């Protein structure tokens with residue numbers, strides 16, 4: 001079983017970027033935590049993608065329909081959450097593969113432009129405001145949903 005973990009723009013700067021909002025945990029730390037969670041399950045492989053480019057994220061989501069090797073998606077689209085019809089459409093196109101959206105911060109309690117997620121309706125659920133722990137909660141929820 002393979003889970004694709006996608007992080008959008010500026011999330012490569014986790015740990016140094018606005019630490020009062022996003023904390024001091026780096027993206028590498030998050031990935032290592034997810035690898036530790038995956039290791040608790042038999043046959044769970046993770047693929048990580050961080051990109052600052054909308055098209056790169058859309059291309060990877062599209063390729064799921066072609067190579068069919070991904071069973072679930074954890075995605076933090078970052079700022080694209082609030083703007084990207086293209087990523088929302090790409091998630092819908094591969095909706096047979098369940099996706100869970102993660103936000104480190106509580107987007108509902110921040111500026112009003114962050115309140116709407118265009119991408120969350122294309123996902124089976126969303127976790128927001130629980131810090132970087134949200135990623136491992138999302139991975140566990142996804143694996144449970146996939147029968148693990």
Ligand code: DQA
Nearest residue numbers: 076078079102103104105114
């Ligand atoms: C974020 C919230 C977004 O509004 C913001 O643009 C991000 C990070 C989060 O994880 O809290 O880059 O997705």
